Amino acid sequence: MKEHGWQLVWSTLETASLLFFVAFSLFWFVFRPLSVLTSGLAEQRKKKRYIPIVDAGVSVILPCHNEEETIEEAVQSILNQSISYPLEIIVVENNSTDNTMDVLRHLxxxxxxxxxxxxxxRRGHCAVSEAMNHGISLAKKPIVVRLDADTQLGTPTALEEAVTPIVQGKAVATCCNVRITNPTTTLERLQAIEYFFAMELDRRSQVVYDSVLCCSGAMSAFQLDALKAVGGYHTNPNISEDMEITLKMHKMGRVAVNQRAISFTDAPRKTKVLAKQRYIWMLYGIICLFVHRKQIGDQRFGRRGLVGLIGLPLKVVQTYQAFVGIAVKAVGAFLISGDSIEEMIWSFGLLSAVHVIVTGMIMAIVSLVAYSRQGVNYWYLLPLFSLVYQPFLALVRFWGTLAGLWIILKDSGSRTRLARYDEDHTGPAQEYIA
Known part of the structure; x- marks a missing residue:
């Protein structure tokens, strides 16, 4: 009788695992790409309609540090933009030790x-956030565009595309389409594939359920009044400032995405540098989620509560999708082969091949509505991308998660240290206008 009970429990678990395996696979590999395809086709059929605002104008804020050799080129690329609105470019030098300030005075x-x-x-504050907050305090136009000093604008109308949802009154912030500058090495091309899926699939699927989570620091646009209302950028150096400002903007209104606003950013060329970058991103992201912990699962957060109910929980799945993929393949191999180890290995290998094929099919589907096809031409790297690159990044992010949790747990023993994450670090800094 007892043995029969365990068999019933085991049978129930197998059935539940199979149902989860099928449901998750359908959602992740079918619903997401098809929803992006249908929304993209609908967007392409729409005619552009610009609704001009009389006092519309754009303040481009460009934080920079030791950029004496490149800052003039960056400023010139902004001036070469075709934009219908009055433009000002605020270049904020931050703690440079070269002649950046002399170049800025000349410009x-x-x-x-x-x-x-x-x-x-200030000591213990994020340099980029301090520079952005200083630029915000100087801005005279109703719309602010943040650009990194190494960002290259992808089209002559990239700035106009970035601010259009705000000018039309449809959003308080706009996330833009960020890609890799001239990928030549295998590692850079793998990152180009990653950015293709991140921008054209992950971010556009976030649009479907109104849960955009991060306006990249490379290029993003904001309504100035909304930025000031939320206190500007959080200046704690251990917080992902671009993700944190995006989550705060959800409290003010809709955060839009305009895939036509394309920009290019430099990518790490060495595996060690890439691992360090993604480790830091994950560590800072975990602390950012801790700052906004009360919004996770909160149906009142964001438009219709979708950010809290869907966006943040799914972000966890997206972050560790390589681990999720391995788990799904392992469960699938077990369900297919039963107790035979040899058959499980063969089944896992077969499902891995299917995984690569499905990833290629998703790339093909999404590319039909992609505004930048960079990454698609490196399709031959998909086996390496799916089976090596993604698990490697997932492992790095896992260590970043542990480091972030350790910092939070360590600081949770002190209310003073813990308060650093909850308070607004937007106080006055030592500053001057050159």
Whole structure:
């Protein structure tokens, strides 16, 4: 009787595992790409309609540190943009040790649109956030665009596309389409594939359920009043400032995505540098989620509560999708082969091959509505991407997660240290306008 009971429990678990395996696979590999395809086709059929605002204008804020050799090129690329609105470019130098400030003074004299500023970051504060907050305090236009100093604008209308949802009154912030600058090595091309899926699939599927979670620091646009209302950027150096400002903007209104606003950013060329970058991103992201822990699962957070109920929980799955994929394949291999170890190995290998094929099919589907096809031409790297690159990143992110949790647990023993994450770090800094 007891043995029969265990058999019933085991049979129930097998059935539940099979149902979860099928449901998750359908959602992740079928519903997401098809929802992006249908929404993309509908978007392509829409005619562009610009609704001009009388006092519309754009303040581009460009934080920079030791950029004397590249900052003039960055400013010139902004000035070359075709944009319908008055433009000002606020370049904020931060703790540079080279001649960046001298170059900025020269640019300010040369171009009337350019304003040069400088700020000294306070100890224990994020330099980029301090620079952005200083730029926000100087901005005179109703729309702010953040650009990193190494960002290259992908089209002559990238700035106009970035601000359009805000000008039309449809959003308080816009996330843009970020890609890799001139990928030549295998590692860079793997990152190009990663960015293709991140921008054209993950982010566009977030749009479907109104849960965009991160406006990349490479290029993003905001309504100035909304930025000021939420207190600007959080300046704790252990927080992902671009993700944190995006989550705060959800409290003010809709966060839109415009895939036509394409920009390019530099990518790590060495595996060690890539691992360090993603480790830090994950560590800071975990602490950011801790700051907004009350919103996880909160049906009142974001439009219709979808950010809290769907966006944040699914972010966990997206972050560790390589581990999830391995788990799904392992469960599938077990259900197919039973107790035979040899058959399980063969089944796992077969499902891994199917995984690569399905990834290729998803790439083909999404590419039909992609605004940048960079990464698609490296389709031959998909086996390496799916079976090696993604698990490697998942492992790095796992260590970043542990490090972030350790910092939170360590600081939770002190209310003073814990308060650093919950308070708004937007106080005055040592600053001057050059």
């Amino acid at each position: 300010e004299k040369k171009y009337p649109e350019v304003r040069a500023a400088s700020i000294l970051t």
